[in-house]
Amino acid sequence: MRANFLKHVAQTSPAPMGLEIAGGEGVYLIDANGKRYLDLIAGIGVSALGHNHPAVVEAVQRQAGTYMHTLVYGEFVLSTQVELATLLCAQLPESLDNVYFTNSGTEAVEGAMKLAKRITGRTGFVSATRSYHGSTQGAASLMWPKDFTRPFHPLLPGVTHLDFNCDHCLGRITTDTAAVILETVQAEWGIRKPRPEWIHAVRRRCDETGALLILDEIQAGMGRTGTLFAFEQYGIVPDILLLAKGFGGGMPLGAFVASRKLMETLTVDPVLGHITTFGGHPVSCAAGLAVLRELIDRPEHIRSVPEKEALVHRLLVHPKIRHLRSAGLWMAVELDDFDEVRRVIAGCLERGLITDWFLWNERSLRIAPPLTISEAELEWACGVILEALAT
Structure with missing residues (x-):
């Protein structure tokens, strides 16, 4: 073997x-x-x-015995998708009321980047040094240092980096910035938390420049930091929230979450502005629903x-x-x-x-x-x- x-x-x-x-x-x-x-x-x-986990295994087995893949995501009404999206949004601020399911965290990042460009009409992104948001080409473009990406250049242009918790770096967020993408807690730099006043300043700077704030909770979410979502501890709300990893409880599942008003821009000019064949797979959503219910029912x-x-x-x-x-x-x-x-x-x-x-x-x-x-x-x-x- x-x-x-x-x-x-x-x-x-x-x-x-x-x-x-x-x-x-x-x-x-x-x-x-x-x-x-x-x-x-x-x-x-x-x-x-x-x-x-018994609840996750039972949910996966039950859904696998009912139906699995049906049609490209977003066309049929699939109960596990709907129930998971509804329960998830009930735990989030009102402005985060619409869920786009993906297969993984990096796909959630890619979808959120497209959404930010579509909404703002801008192409620039700001991310933190020593962050990690995934390995596909758009997500990898956010990475610095370039040790892991240099052999695959050129990647996406227009990415600027700031240092986590750096006050004078906030000027790099400008009216050319479509979105700032940050891990709520930096993971691969060895667990670095933001200073509350700094992440509030990031939120204000995004509001001043019209940039969106995307918080990556692919690792920080689902109770890992002591609250269901890490951003709850800082009194801010992102424009787009990214989830994966623990979200699926062992099954491949990710999501980017925003307001319905923002998310609707992906349905026109062009139609099918972002599509996925297996995103929101019914079996993965059944697992995710079991995880979320367990975390809510057993606080x-x-x-x-x-x-x-x-x-x-x-x-x-x-x-x-x-x-x-x-x-x-x-x-x-x-x-x-x-x-x-x-x-x-x-x-x-x-x-x-x-x-x-x-x-x-x-x-x-x-x-x-x-x-x-x-x-x-x-x-x-x-x-x-x-x-x-x-x-």
Whole structure:
């Protein structure tokens, strides 16, 4: 199996982790030899309720046995799409009342960029340095530094970058800017939260220049930071909200959400201004609906996040830990260098704990477990990390 994996499955790195997964249960993944691994990264924040959550599995099985793909998205009335969009909008401010479903986060970014250009008639975008919004060409154009994109240039022109939490950078948002695209909490730079006054200033600058504000909550959403959506903690409302990863609970699902007035511009001049064959797939929407209902019906999943966050801060204390940044159950454990990070990742894996690093911060370990992780499981995971640091 491993030989065929390496031969026939396209690789994204020269040294893949190569775990052969045979099953999943709650916060655990199980390999082909029956070894259990506590998944401390939840598929990069995807498995918000853990692996094989009964409500999600039942919803997927029920919908798969009813019907699956029907027609290009947006033509037929499909109950799981409608129910998920309705429930989602009920949790959001009034101005975010219309949902366009996609297959992934990067597709949500692409759709939002097209929507911003269509609405404003402008072509410029402003994004943050060391942000990550996806790997398709439009989304990749937002990336800086260019290490990951340079071999694929030219990409989309007209993209300007600012530094997260930089006040004097706000002048880069001008009347040529179609939209500012920001992660509400920067993910791949190692969990960097905005200063409240700064993100408010971004909102004001967008209003002054007529630019739209797009908040990317592909990783920050679905309870990860201690509220259903991270922007709720800052008292602002984006013009367009991006969701994916935990939104589908393990199934491929993303969305960009805006007002109906804005979204209607994609239906005329030209008609079918943005279309997708599999976006909003009924089975994926069934999974997303089950996740959202679970988070609403069992608010302890999100309410317990601050306590679990505090627990990790109390436990993860070691001379080799330079800093521990967090936004709810989403943390970056900063060490000296990438060699130390790799050594700890390998030590954790050997002991049955899955961790990872960050795209723009190789000095930090990623912690983003399922929200369902217990305090006892967190204590064990922290103990493993400390053991790996000590050896």
